[in-house]
Amino acid sequence: MSLFLLYALNWFLVIILFIVLVLLVIWMVTGYRAKVPFVPVPNSILKDIYQLMKVREDSVVYDLGCGDGRVLFYISHFVPKARYIGIENVTFPLILAHLRAWWHRKITGTQIEILNQDFFKQDLSNATHIFTYLYPNVMDDLLPKLEKELKPGTKLVSVTFKFTLKQPSQEFDLKRSKYKLARKIYIYEF
Ligand SMILES: C[S@@+](CC[C@H](N)C(=O)[O-])C[C@H]1O[C@@H](n2cnc3c(N)ncnc32)[C@H](O)[C@@H]1O
Incomplete structure (x- = not known):
């Protein structure tokens, strides 16, 4: 050389x-400042999340603390007609999510909404599906809001973290090594 x-x-x-x-x-x-750091779910479990979410064409799907939005982008490839809303309030992941949303719209024509917002302040009453990958204390702080606002039948899929005061309707072991993050998925019905 x-x-x-x-x-x-x-x-x-x-x-x-x-x-x-x-x-x-x-x-x-x-x-x-964030109570939960930006740690995106591993790409290798996106397929499991998609299969467990069971999003339909008429669904309204929120990712509370969407990070770079990868969960919504992944699912929208399979169900492009559903409505997708990612909520994020930290600058770095927000920039990534907006860039991805712009690219996604250019390539697929599908719009993923990214809101610069604290999810505690967002009205979630139109949700049919909610995705979370947060922390246990944040899940517990969210529960009263979710119980008050969500329509009966709304499904919440949480990676790794559970509510203390609500039982999941199902839980799935992703059979990942104990040294890896994101080993379980919990499903809740409201
Ligand atoms: C562990 S990351 C998960 C990112 C994404 N949901 C994923 O699974 O790849 C949690 C995200 O939630 C965001 N977050 C934490 N509290 C928030 C709040 N109150 N409002 C909006 N976003 C929040 C953090 O900035 C972080 O990006």
């Missing part, structure tokens, strides 16, 4: 490292 190529490769790696560091700093700075 010529000296020039080695030199170019060196600079390329330095630039990549710099971009990664900048993203890391943005992630830390924008996320430090």
Whole structure:
């Protein structure tokens, strides 16, 4: 390899490292206030989530704390006619979700709504399906709101975390290694 190529490769790696560091700093700075950090569900369990959600064409699907929106984007490939609303209030994941929504609309023509909002302040009464990957204390704080607002029959699918005061109607062990995150899915009916 010529000296020039080695030199170019060196600079390329330095630039990549710099971009990664900048993203890391943005992630830390924008996320430090959040009660739940931006940790997206692993791509390998998206298929399980989709199969358990059972979204229909007339569904209204919310992801509370949608991160980069991957769950909604994944499901919408299979059920493009449903309505999808991701709610997120931290800058870094919001930017990612908006970029993905823009790209998704360009490629598929399907609109995924991304709201810059605290989900505790969002009216959820039109939901038919809710997805969560939060923390147990946040789930418990949400329960009174959900019980008051949701229509009977609304389904909530939660990765890893349960409500303390509500029993899931079903739970699924994803049979992932004990060293990995996101090993269980809980299903609730309201
Ligand atoms: C563990 S991540 C899950 C992201 C995404 N749902 C997924 O499964 O890939 C939780 C997300 O919830 C967001 N979040 C936490 N509290 C929130 C609130 N009150 N309103 C909106 N978003 C919130 C965090 O910023 C974070 O991006």
